[in-house]
Amino acid sequence: MSTTMQSPAATESTQSSAGGEVGAVPSFDVTLRIRRYNVETHGDEAYWEEFTVTAYGTDRLLDALHKVKWDVDGSLSFRRSCAHGVCGSDAMRINGRNRLACKVLLKDLNPDKPITVEPLKGLPVMKDLIVDMEPFFASYREIMPFLVTGGNEPTRERLQSAEQRERFDDTTKCILCAACTSSCPVFWTDGQYFGPAAIVNAHRFIFDSRDDGAAQRLEILNDKEGVWRCRTIFNCTEACPRGIQITKAIQEVKRAMITRAF
Amino acid sequence: MTTTTQAAARLPIENPGQAYQRRKTTRGNFELYGWVFMRASGVVLLVLIFAHLFVNLVAGEGISAIDFGFVAGKWASPFWQVWDLVMLWLAMLHGTNGVRTIINDYAERDGLRMWLKIALYTAFVVVVTLGTLVIFTFDPCPPGAAADLLPSFCTT
Numbered sequence: 001m002s003t004t005m006q007s008p009a010a011t012e013s014t015q016s017s018a019g020g021e022v023g024a025v026p027s028f029d030v031t032l033r034i035r036r037y038n039v040e041t042h043g044d045e046a047y048w049e050e051f052t053v054t055a056y057g058t059d060r061l062l063d064a065l066h067k068v069k070w071d072v073d074g075s076l077s078f079r080r081s082c083a084h085g086v087c088g089s090d091a092m093r094i095n096g097r098n099r100l101a102c103k104v105l106l107k108d109l110n111p112d113k114p115i116t117v118e119p120l121k122g123l124p125v126m127k128d129l130i131v132d133m134e135p136f137f138a139s140y141r142e143i144m145p146f147l148v149t150g151g152n153e154p155t156r157e158r159l160q161s162a163e164q165r166e167r168f169d170d171t172t173k174c175i176l177c178a179a180c181t182s183s184c185p186v187f188w189t190d191g192q193y194f195g196p197a198a199i200v201n202a203h204r205f206i207f208d209s210r211d212d213g214a215a216q217r218l219e220i221l222n223d224k225e226g227v228w229r230c231r232t233i234f235n236c237t238e239a240c241p242r243g244i245q246i247t248k249a250i251q252e253v254k255r256a257m258i259t260r261a262f
Numbered sequence: 263m264t265t266t267t268q269a270a271a272r273l274p275i276e277n278p279g280q281a282y283q284r285r286k287t288t289r290g291n292f293e294l295y296g297w298v299f300m301r302a303s304g305v306v307l308l309v310l311i312f313a314h315l316f317v318n319l320v321a322g323e324g325i326s327a328i329d330f331g332f333v334a335g336k337w338a339s340p341f342w343q344v345w346d347l348v349m350l351w352l353a354m355l356h357g358t359n360g361v362r363t364i365i366n367d368y369a370e371r372d373g374l375r376m377w378l379k380i381a382l383y384t385a386f387v388v389v390v391t392l393g394t395l396v397i398f399t400f401d402p403c404p405p406g407a408a409a410d411l412l413p414s415f416c417t418t
Contacts, residue, residue: 186367192285219289228293231367254297261294 025056030111032064035118037125038075046125049073050114055106061115062090062101078129085241088177092129093118098179098239120182122191136178139194143202143220148213164209171204171249173242180236180246192225196236196246199227203249206256218257227254296359303356310349331415334402343397350393358386 029052037046053067062083069076080090083102090101095109095116109115123131149158174197181187181195202221206214221227227250236246318332319325336342361382369375403416 189367189370220287222289222291222294224288224290224293226289226293228297229366257294258298261291 025058027054027056028107028111029053030055030064030106031114032061032068033114033116034068034076034128035116036076036128037119038077038127041075055111057105057107059106060102061094061099061104061106061109061117064106065101065117076129077127086175088175088241091120091177091179091182091241093121098183100177100179100241103241120178122182122184122188123178131178131182133178135191136181136195136197137176139198140176140201143194143198143217144213145201145205147205147208147211148216149210150212158210160209167209168204168207170244171200171207173244174200174204175242176201177241179239179241180244183235183239185233185235186229186231193229194221194223194226196230196250199230199250199253200244200246203253206253214256215260218253218260221253222257227257230254300356300359303352307349307352307356310345310352314345314349330402330412334400337397337400346397347394350397351390354386354390354393358382 031050031052033048033050035046036042036049051068051072053064053072055064055067062080065076065078065080069078078090078092078101080102081087082089085100085103088100091098092101093099093116094101094104098120101117106115117129119125119129119131123133123135126132176197178197180200181197184193184196186193187195199221202217205211206217230247230250232247232251234247237244237248240246317336318328337346362379365375365378365382369378403412409416
């Protein structure tokens with residue numbers, strides 16, 4: 001606990017066997033306070049469970065979760081796939097903020113206090129940290145996340161200038177982890193709002209010079225539950241593990257709708 | 263017994279997305295116009311309200327000048343009648359639309375949403391109707407009223 005992160009003095013730490021190698025990674029104990037839900041063993045009630053594991057300064061929250069699952073309690077369930085911030089499987093609420101467990105270092109989370117880990121809010125919990133992503137993907141499908149074109153097919157690639165590509169570059173980064181949509185209070189209310197992720201992915205095609213479906217997508221999002229429910233509170237931008245300027249993208253879609261209507 | 267309890271408890275998991283199924287689409291320009299109206303009316307209201315406050319509370323004799331007579335004097339002019347009418351309507355539409363979106367954002371159950379909106383729209387109709395009526399029919403010296411309730415200039 002008292003071991004400082006920067007000092008190479010792992011010699012002072014509780015690790016006796018590690019010896020006093022210079023440059024050894026300091027270790028510390030960290031307590032995870034995990035929101036659990038398991039219908040089979042605990043009925044329909046969610047409950048908190050605390051696990052204390054030894055971790056290293058280079059460990060991410062995902063490593064601590066692995067340690068719990070592999071060494072302490074195998075019933076703990078969570079999603080993860082690539083574990084390197086690309087697949088978007090392990091988004092969860094960490095100390096009240098939506099983050100990817102594989103991109104958060106434990107030492108950045110203040111390991112002196114228990115770290116709370118909860119499933120994404122606003123989506124139905126299936127087990128422990130696993131939520132049902134279907135409502136999220138339902139609105140993603142609605143905005144037609146694929147190329148829509150008309151006319152003759154070109155014999156070669158559909159060419160695009162660097163400037164045209166730059167126009168929607170930011171929104172191509174989305175990995176569909178649902179951290180943004182499940183951080184949005186408007187989505188929490190009844191899950192009817194399309195949500196930031198669907199709008200970001202619509203933005204990606206609306207502003208793509210090769211795509212002809214912009215009018216259709218704007219029509220789809222010009223809905224009571226569409227872009228107009230955004231209150232620009234920036235929760236989504238803050239939550240995005242890819243650093244996408246989500247609120248800005250939503251505003252750009254709004255502006256496209258207004259210029260189309262007037 | 264145990265089996266039935268467990269089966270009942272497992273029900274929401276059988277079809278977890280049920281409560282979150284997207285309802286029918288509600289496309290249309292209503293929310294778009296509402297969004298634009300909020301911004302436009304907000305800018306206009308800034309001018310209307312601060313000029314109103316200045317004229318009533320600061321200009322001339324200031325706040326001490328306000329009484330039945332002062333209001334009657336202002337509403338004798340069509341300019342202030344229109345000013346106050348526009349201010350009343352814009353403020354009520356702007357405020358009502360704002361509260362409507364807050365209800366939509368925070369009331370989770372459809373029933374509660376409906377009742378809150380009924381209360382909101384009722385309040386809107388009452389205030390706008392009464393306000394409009396008062397602006398055009400205001401009489402500082404209604405005939406037959408007790409003299410001690412009336413401003414001094416009514417008797418002279």
